[in-house]
Amino acid sequence: MTANVFDMKKMVKRAYKYRFYPALEQVAELSWTFGCVRKVWNLALEARTTAWHQRHEHVSYLQSSAMLTQWKHSDDLGYLNEVSSVPLQQALRHLQSAYARFWQKQARYPRYKSRKKSRSAAYTRSAFRYRDGQLHLAKMTAPLAVVWSRPLPDGAEPSTVTVSRDPAGRWFVSLLCQCAVEPHPASATVVGIDAGITSLVTLSTGDKIANPRHEPRDRDRLARAQRRLARTRKGSANRDKARLKVARVHARTLVPLVQDLLGVRAPGIEPAARRPRVGMRALRYPARPGHQRRSQHQSRRAGGACLRSRHKTRAGAIPVGQPAVKQEPRRVTAGIPVLQLQAGEKSIRSTYRP
Secondary structure, three states: OOOOHHHOOEEEEEEEEEEEOOOHHHHHHHHHHHHHHHHHHHHHHHHHHHHHHHHOOOOOHHHHHHHHHHHHHOOOOHHHHHOOHHHHHHHHHHHHHHHHHHHOOOOOOOOOOOOOOOOEEEEEHHHEEEEOOEEEEOOOOOOOOEEOOOOOOOOOOOOEEEEEEOOOOOEEEEEEEEEEEOOOOOOOOOOOEEEOOOOOEEEOOOOEEOOOOHHHHOHHHHHHHHHHHHHOOOOOHHHHHHHHHHHHHHHHHHHHHHHHHHOOOOOOOOOHHHOHHHHHHHOOOOOOOOOOOOOHHHHHOOOHHHHHOOOOOOOOOOOOOOOOOOOOOOOEEOOEEOOOOOOOOOOOOOOOOO
16 A cells, blocks of 8 residues: 555754854854854855866865865964864855856856855854753854754754854854654645735635734834934944944844744743833824924034024024024134124124033
8 A cells, every 4th residue: 555645754954043142252253253254255266266267167165175274274364273164164065055056057156255244154063062952162162042942853953053143233043953844634624815904914714814013113213223324434333333223123123023923932022012112102193294303413404594593692582584694614712602794784692602
């Protein structure tokens, strides 16, 4: 008797992603490892590209691995010996896979990794140890403080561990395991799904799934963070800080949405609908039609007449609506600025105090 294909278990590879909170020493070690992995990728990619354009030669993974050994013995790249060799070898394997997909016309040509986007490193079994719920990585003495939001399958042994950091500054570890998937029993029940406007999904049974709408709640906060980011100078430290705040707002909006849709909640975290801060945001009154909030920077740079209309002078307050006095380059006497007025205007003394 032939067994049914749908009743057989299937062995698949699944990655289980968890968040962890590294110590300061672990942050420094992982950040240095990320930089070395990025350096090896860029060097190998440059060597492969140069060999093809100049000599029309293909560089294999074994040749790239031999180059890595030479780079480690050089004076300029001797710091590659300070990190584990496994993530560096994994970078070469990933580059080989990228070239294989390119020659099969499944992907574009590999590109160089940027310091701002490349924040990951892969460890194989020889570079980590998982035992009794603790994960140790190579070159580290203490285990990672992983938040086990869900257990691994019974009897599953991780084969690859990938450590990454997202743009919001959060650290994640992904464990690749091989586990058996049992097929679900056949069911004769059929249901139709329709994406609605007022609700997220409407079923043919009449049930409606409400849309959590996390994005509108943080829309004002995201707009303020993006305005501050646009005012910063490229390459400055303040721009990095502003970019981090924008990324955190995006992460704050996306994570509750995905958890609500999948019905997954980490231990100790209440649903978004029960959070007091979300309830307070839901009580906000909508803005008036045509009203647009100005940032502090825009208010300072607004029309001079609007700002100077509130200045008190010895002759009294300047009436609202009159054009402001044009202020030319001025000289300072005893700490009090003296305004140079145009011809025919009365002398007005500013009440500015240093």
